[in-house]
Amino acid sequence: MTQQMETTRRIPLNRDRVLAAAVVLADEAGIESLNMRRLAQELGVVPMALYKHIANKEELLDGMVDVLVGEIDPPVRDAGWKTAVRLRVLSARRSMLRHRWARQVLESRINQTPAVLEYMDSFIGMFLAGGFSADLTHHVMHALGSRMWGFTQELFDDPATPPPASVPPEVQAAMLREIAARFPNIAAVAGAANHDDGSVVGQGCDDQFEFEFALDLLLDGFERFHEQGWTSERAKLDR
């Protein structure tokens, strides 16, 4: 009886369930709350049980990245390289936005898993299929950098630490004015983003617009180079 209860109750762990639980945990509690004990607890299991399915925490993180990469749409067919690249990057971006830990984890990875290499390979394929030389494609990929994953480092943004609720709003305002006075240029461009003033450091600028602004600027640059038959040889001679 007890046996039966147990056998019916216990869905055996496996690598996929571990990864899925890790993703959910990181999504919901933040990547900093993802530790082996907590994850095990979430799965109703003792920490060391996890190690029967993954070698160590690094591999767990690698696996989580693979889950994420799996969510990115494949390249659209018959659309020209520019559209294909653009749409794919924006699809990647949607994945990244669903999983806020993605940027940090992706940047910390040291060895690329096959799934990641697969993504990069097919990404590169879009340029080659569009007639780009391997040479140009190479430099183009470098120029894209992490934008191929749909993210950039946010320099100002990110709620970060919303000032502890204890700080009265008038003091906050005073601090902001103080900052604005010390860093007038920052204040000026921050003000350009949201005319309703107030927040000085980013906050409330349209990240999606920023992202597409830079992406399109890059893609247009790539297009121009492609059309004029740019090669790195020539570029190096021109210097």
Add this chain to the structure above:
Amino acid sequence: MTQQMETTRRIPLNRDRVLAAAVVLADEAGIESLNMRRLAQELGVVPMALYKHIANKEELLDGMVDVLVGEIDPPVRDAGWKTAVRLRVLSARRSMLRHRWARQVLESRINQTPAVLEYMDSFIGMFLAGGFSADLTHHVMHALGSRMWGFTQELFDDPATPPPASVPPEVQAAMLREIAARFPNIAAVAGAANHDDGSVVGQGCDDQFEFEFALDLLLDGFERFHEQGWTSERAKLDR
């Protein structure tokens, strides 16, 4: 006597010495070797002594970033925004290359220190002084992203883990051929970088060239926008 020896020997610790030692340690042993015990040992002191000079490890890292920012050249005068920005970014890049931990630490920072804000402020100032609108400057700064610090995320590169010396070179070669077969596009663009074949994944492409390629592409784009009086209002209407 012993007293005298001690007083002459002990140069009292202070925040600057702690930070300097931390920078040296991170430079030489890698950021992952920088921990409070090791740093204290390096300074001939007990770990808790450090906490008399810095509040916690986060603040230590902040301080290290400040040291680094202090190494970046100020903007050149009388040169036009494009040259000024370009030179400054390349100066920043030289700092980053001297301190390999910089990228990781800078990206992990959550609150900007005054020194960092100062740098950003003066950076923004270069565009504004060049006649850029606050609006355009804002988007331009986003587009630059971490390139304002002189780095990008290296997607393939970085020696990472040079395969353990134990693996015989012929096996390595076989593995590379295997990878090249599975990821032909990656192989193609990697091949474009170094025709002497062999290394498939980056390794041996000219990072400095890649960096300047993308930087100039961006700067040219900024210039074009600036000349044609780009505004985000209009851009949003055009979509």
Add this chain to the structure above:
DNA sequence: GCGGCGGGTGTACGGAGTACACTCATTGAA
């Protein structure tokens, strides 16, 4: 001379990752 204070010390705690030896249920071969 003395009391306070600031920089250095010692001890110890809690949270992380994980090595290692174990228990126990399942399963395929004898």
Add this chain to the structure above:
DNA sequence: TTCAATGAGTGTACTCCGTACACCCGCCGC
């Protein structure tokens, strides 16, 4: 039918971190 091998889950314990907290001691102004 038995029994050994396997593989999943357990328990304990170790190491490495950051750092809280109580302490100690030498200098400096009164």
